[in-house]
Amino acid sequence: MAMAIAAASMSKSSFFPCSAFDLSSDRYTRTGDSPPRSRKDFVFVVNPKGANGRTGREWKKLLPYLQERLGPQCNICQSITLGRYHAVDITREAIRGGADAVVAVGGDGTLHEVVNGFFWEGNPVLANDQGPDHSTTLGLIPLGTGSDFARTLGWRNDPCEAVERIVEGIRSKIDVGVLTANSGEKHFFINVADIHLSAKAGYYASKYKTFGKLCYVIGALKAFIGHDNLDMKIKVDEGGWELCHKVTALCIGNAKYFGGGMKITPTANPTSGAFEVVILQDFKWYDFVFKLHKLYRGTHLSEPNVCTRSVKSIEVVEVTGKGDVYVQSDGEHLGFLPAKCTILPAAIEFFR
Numbered sequence: 001m002a003m004a005i006a007a008a009s010m011s012k013s014s015f016f017p018c019s020a021f022d023l024s025s026d027r028y029t030r031t032g033d034s035p036p037r038s039r040k041d042f043v044f045v046v047n048p049k050g051a052n053g054r055t056g057r058e059w060k061k062l063l064p065y066l067q068e069r070l071g072p073q074c075n076i077c078q079s080i081t082l083g084r085y086h087a088v089d090i091t092r093e094a095i096r097g098g099a100d101a102v103v104a105v106g107g108d109g110t111l112h113e114v115v116n117g118f119f120w121e122g123n124p125v126l127a128n129d130q131g132p133d134h135s136t137t138l139g140l141i142p143l144g145t146g147s148d149f150a151r152t153l154g155w156r157n158d159p160c161e162a163v164e165r166i167v168e169g170i171r172s173k174i175d176v177g178v179l180t181a182n183s184g185e186k187h188f189f190i191n192v193a194d195i196h197l198s199a200k201a202g203y204y205a206s207k208y209k210t211f212g213k214l215c216y217v218i219g220a221l222k223a224f225i226g227h228d229n230l231d232m233k234i235k236v237d238e239g240g241w242e243l244c245h246k247v248t249a250l251c252i253g254n255a256k257y258f259g260g261g262m263k264i265t266p267t268a269n270p271t272s273g274a275f276e277v278v279i280l281q282d283f284k285w286y287d288f289v290f291k292l293h294k295l296y297r298g299t300h301l302s303e304p305n306v307c308t309r310s311v312k313s314i315e316v317v318e319v320t321g322k323g324d325v326y327v328q329s330d331g332e333h334l335g336f337l338p339a340k341c342t343i344l345p346a347a348i349e350f351f352r
């Protein structure tokens, strides 16, 4: 029987063994006894509200297929999020409980929260009762509005194919970005962190998700109101400070796409051990009209007011210091400059 389990109701001791949440077979009853470890424990973190509720609907349709394909070899636990950041807590608890995989079911926001759940106070979360060799694999069933991370991987928009990848079980280690905000707090990201106009547009887009993909257009139009290109200082790989004139947007890519399909950091690769940083300078509104197609195709790097470089860390500060330059990562608003991004190479194992 399919059960939607809210992680809030799970205690650490009851989370694993996960027989109580096992959707895959009748082999385990609600005794709380440990199932044999020959069966892996896979936790699916589902955002029912993703893509205006489409995620929840699609997930219900996908469950029988998932049970059929993965059920014979795994205990399948589903955990439905109750609100923002809930996926972070569910993931931490699952990893501590010894989950073999945590799979984000939703969009980039859900994936972002699950990735953040792999860390606690800046360090990787570890399983409580497993040996040092145990690791939890991250998985993704992309069912969001933008689902930009899946684009970098070249995945088609087919949840059954995503299930097959998990069944196949091919893993590789992927890099994770760490963004240290003004407060000193660390946020982890898997896709793109960005600063200024694009981050402001993302902030507004998140308020209009009910409009579907149109939210990105509305966000961009709102962000243009009162926008100024600003001088910023950057410090790359712990070198000296460099001045960047009239920055429109500064994008730090662990992967290639943001904003619902814009190939902003086209040479970024989450297994390269480095970010691709792309800086758009002195863009006027008409540049976006004439060059937008290039931004979507990823052919903008040859433009005179676009520069790119490969970095392992980058620190960005405002020159004028008004404190109102937006910062976001993976489409989540994180506050304002200053910010520092550092790469954690091969930080998480991922089903690809």
Ligand SMILES: Nc1ncnc2c1ncn2[C@@H]1O[C@H](COP(=O)(O)OP(=O)(O)OP(=O)(O)O)[C@@H](O)[C@H]1O
Residues within 6 Å of the ligand: 047, 048, 049, 050, 051, 052, 081, 082, 083, 084, 085, 086, 105, 106, 107, 108, 109, 110, 111, 113, 143, 144, 145, 146, 147, 148, 209, 331
């Ligand atoms: N039960 C819930 N109710 C409301 N919001 C939720 C709930 N669970 C998660 N969320 C929030 O929903 C937000 C958006 O989710 P998600 O990224 O999965 O979908 P999306 O925004 O449609 O897709 P994308 O980010 O790929 O454009 C996340 O920031 C998450 O915190």
